[in-house]
Amino acid sequence: MPDIIGDTVDRLITVEMRNRAMNHGIIRQIYDEARREGGGRPITARAAQALADRVKPGDTVLIVTGAGYAPEAPNGESDGPPGAAALARALFWGLRAVPVFVTEPCHAPPVVASSQAAGIMVRDYPLAKSRRMGAALMTSPTEQHAVAEWAAGIFETCRPAAIIAIERLGPNVDGILHYSTGVRPEGCVDLSPLFDEARKHDVLSIGIGDNGNEIGFGRIHGFMQDFHPYCRRCQYDGGKGVPTIVATDIFLPASISNWGAYGICAMLAFLCKQQNLVQTPELERKIVTACLDAGGWEMRYCTSRFIVDGTEGESSMAIVQLLRDMVRVNIAPPDRGLSHGDIDR
Template structure:
């Protein structure tokens, strides 16, 4: 994979005159690229990034839920785990405890990523037929202050999980919805990042997903979260949160381009597939490695700028 040297000077003038509030708006603009491909551009939410980031920033323990299995490949996709690892890295650099919840289809990507990043994050594997007990255990054992899903399938109104094309993938999706339901029952703030309507958290905008997204009435996830970030690629939403955390803490908590490339390469070696093409290739949701990296680097550059105010 060829390293790309991003011409940051193209963005400097655009970023220099921003204050923190405008910077958050710019992050939301960047992560919203590509939404029109699935009709998600019609769904408008305000203040979700700010609310999510403030809650994460004041948390001591955060649970990150990720991993989206591809039925034909019987392994996880390239969207989700990279964003989860980036967020875990950012949170640990802010001295927070992180637990990453996933399933057997994405486990290897996350374990490898934790090693690459030298994280202390614990990996917790959600298993079929043990979900209710495991959800309760996570709440009781770790006492999280925030739970966030990143490209994690959620169950539709018929209690099944679906691919973007409406294929039933329930057998490949341990029911992590229960963790978000128990979080609500225990007054634990929740967030989610999704890009297609079939991810946990999308219950917040169910009517809009049903109206604008292909097969939205069938695939839309039923569980809603307190905060919902809709991104062109779910990884981008996670990178956007990392950029925002860097800004409000005046501390770079995003890893660099070389680390980004190392994680991408390792996932490919372990068989990760693109969720759209279903192929083991260096793309995410049908977008090239170069396109995804450019978004990451643009957000990283934004997170490095000096802003006029740190009041959010």
């Protein structure tokens, strides 16, 4: 049964809606390759089951996000923080975990705002850990040379059971972070050493992305180097392409990274038999609006319009409604109603 609903969830979150001038007509092929490489099962089902198996009450789960930089989007974008908040909410209520957001300082305001709009308060880590009073936040150094030691310290302090990246840029073969169309942002920090620590400590890692440049895509790097529109080129001389080399244990591509997170939430809701682990459409509006108001702008025109990755916010509201209904009908007792006869015949 998990694979039946998982297949439907995966189909929904990979419905592509993109302007022709952007990288388009690619998500289904990327998803098919990621699913094949991962063994063939629906990816949201695999990710949710892995979390349910590995994360026990009171365990810490790191959620790493943040994309978009000055001057275009100095506090990041509206894809990433809402998905991170949704995951934190599902992990907190469904698995009784302690979510810890990990991001750069510039991305912290939209992350905190999104989480608090979702009803998950962001507290000091000792309070969140000892009394499970919401999520916590840890921000990175602003200098790359300090990141590896900082990442090791997080794993020493938190001893996480899992780490999830959502819409978090990862380095390419030259160690450079890129936007999806080969633009190289300035003033950014590579947080992939966190995933080096995850491998070192045998911690479950999950990556969610939508365009090749996000942590997780390293699992299908060879495919992306031959398939992605900016597979081996960038918008500057000498660039070797945007696909990241950073892999995770499970990788989920989605049309919009937030939608990938919502898909995992739906599968956790199914496993936990709790429909409300997927936010309502009204709560989705509140979360995305809080993100936008805190500076996590829509990335196409860098404004606070109710848009995520070029799609109207109402589309994301519709996605979560469909996911909630998928969960509802699949956890309900078998029932044909009054017009279809005896269920045993």
